[in-house]
Amino acid sequence: MKLTSGRRVVAAATCAGLVGSLLSIALTPAVAGEPAAPTQKTPAATSAPAPQRAAGVVFGLDGDVKVAASTVASAAGTGPVRVASVVAEAAGQPGVVQFDSAVPVERARAAADAVAKLPGVAWAAPDLLLTADATPPVNPSDPDFRKGLQFNIWDFKSSRPSPEDGTAVALPAGGYGTKAPVFWKKTKGKASVVVAVLDTGRTKHPQLDAHTVAGFDMIKDKSSARDGNGRDANPQDQGDWGFDPSGSLIPSSWHGTHVAGIIGAIQDGKSVVGNAPGVRIQHVRVLGAKGGTISDIAAGVTWASGGTVSGLPKNKTKAAVLNMSLGGAGRCSDYPALQKAIDGARSRGSVVVVAAGNDGRDAGGYVPANCKGVITVAALDQLGQLTSYSNHGSVVDIATPGGEDPYYGPYLLIKSTVNSGKKKPESPAFGFMMGTSQAAPGVAGAAALLASTGLKGAALENKLLKSVRGFPSYSFYTDSNCTQALCGNGILDLSKA
Incomplete structure (x- = not known):
């Protein structure tokens, strides 16, 4: 996509310490x-x-x-x-x-x-x-859903200022969020539905703990895992902190906890709420200090979806939905182990949701966004335009808000559950991020709600991709207006489900 307007591009940065040194592709x-x-x-x-x-x-x-x-x-x-x-x-x-x-x-x-x-x-x-695929600053705070800070789910505003000149831009009811609250009239998600978060692992959080089932740590490399051993049944996030070239600390992202909250943080009236607060979360740790290898991620996909991984116990709570907010440049066809794992997961009835990536490029050049059978998600801003960082193109299936640079206005990042620790886990907290990592779990949460009605496999995928509204078209920043060729079937809208 050629960008020609004056809208600022935010460089898509990977988490320091996540791009590492393994001979598996680093995601x-x-x-x-x-x-x-x-x-x-x-x-x-x-x-x-x-x-x-x-x-x-x-x-x-x-x-x-x-x-x-x-x-x-x-x-x-x-x-x-x-x-x-x-x-x-x-x-x-x-x-x-x-x-x-x-x-x-x-x-x-x-x-x-x-x-x-x-x-x-x-x-x-x-x-x-x-x-x-996400990691801006973690700013602990406790805003409330009704303050309108979760526009990615439901936007309480009837209009928002244009990022070009500040004039009011009218929004549809609920804005361009997932509209999950409309679907909550049917169900907020059933505890029998499990969503696997293949990410950095779990930290304890009161809005997640009661709905979290046993997961697994798939990281073979002890130095990347930072827990002193290889694969084990403890998926705790040990922190992905690192140092920049000047030697300054880059704090741990608690990325997996943030993603999990967008999917299923419980509705307690105190802070944020997830898209599917009634479902259960399963952490499958595949990203460590050095990133995640194709082999570990493929094993995680297989295990989470109920398949057999040599030497590991069977997953007793098979996931109906798998979320992978991760990625790297490459072609899935070059990594048959990953494609085979995804094919196996789908054959067992699981739906696989992945992030498109944050380089502002064609998602067709990124793994697992270009794998067959996955639902690839692009990130939109609060006005329903493609964000400046989001990958895009023909492999994208659907789009939903992922947050935008606050340069364009306050509270444009995505609020969710995190941890206060700079390196190791400390206290539960809340923080803001932006990225296709924050868009994908919105879609995964929606898939979990649909699964709670009895849908699964291809029927669920088809229903999800039809639960959309059209893309808006503006006279400003026209290069950021979405089309189906750039952003998939449409904007996720559960009021259409």
Whole structure:
């Protein structure tokens, strides 16, 4: 999308410490960067995504063929990389080669090509590191839903000022939020419906704890997990804090807690409320200090949806909906382990919702936004226009508010549950973020409400994508006006469900 107006572009920043050093593709949270001082708007398409890194290699074998781990390690380690360990393929899960530190994806691809040439190996690919798609400042506070701070769910205002000149712009009833309160007349969500949050993990919070079911920590890399071990049954968020180039602390984001609150924070009349306050949340920790690997994320998708992951106990509370507010540049077709996991989840009746990403570019170049079968979500501002950071394009299925730079007005970020700790978890709190990470859980919450009526699988997906209103068209910042080619079927609107 070519941007030509004077509207400011907010650079989409990944969480420091989330882009790391694994030879799996590194995926990061889908949260937009911290607002900066106003500058001239530049074409979003020119903003380069962060360099991709990988934690290792994932590979699959032909049928029942056996290939020695030492053979795989030897092939993967022939280039300028050092192999730390090799886990053989088991129970339908891909084999994993883990490097001793993350490397540029080009080096990982060379190692994968070497592994793919081994007799009996069907395919091999870099184990990309992905990151969360959101993480502005965490400002603990306790605003109330009725103060209109949750415009992403229901906007109490009848008009909002134009970001161009401040003139009033009329809004439909409820604005461009999800309109979940309309659906609450039918149900606020059933406890039998579980939404899996594949993210940084859980922190304790009074608005989430009572509705949280047992999850899992899928992070194999101990240094990224920061809990001293590999995969285990404790999905607690250990913090993703890091340091910027000047040595200043970048606080932990508590991204998974923020996303969970948008989905299902309980309605207690004291602060925020989620889109589906009656459903239950399941934290599947896949993002650590270094980000998240394709192999860990694929295992998380499989486990959360009730599939079998070798060596792990079965999920006793299978998720009807999976939310992945994370991503990184790449093509899903290059990572068959992830696509296979998504296909398996859908075959078991789960719906998979993902963030489009925050680089202001074509979402078709981002994983898992471009995976088949997922519902990809773009982020809108309070007026229903595409945000300056949101990815967009033909792979996007639906759009909903994700927050916008407060330069355009106060209270434009998305309020939700967080933690007050700078590094480790401390006290429950509330904070603001913006990003496609904040848009995706709005759609996941809506999917959970629909699941509470008995819908599942393809029927739920179809109903969700038809529960939309059309995009508004304005004479200002016309480059940010959405079309179906840019932003999907329409704006999520549960009053249409």
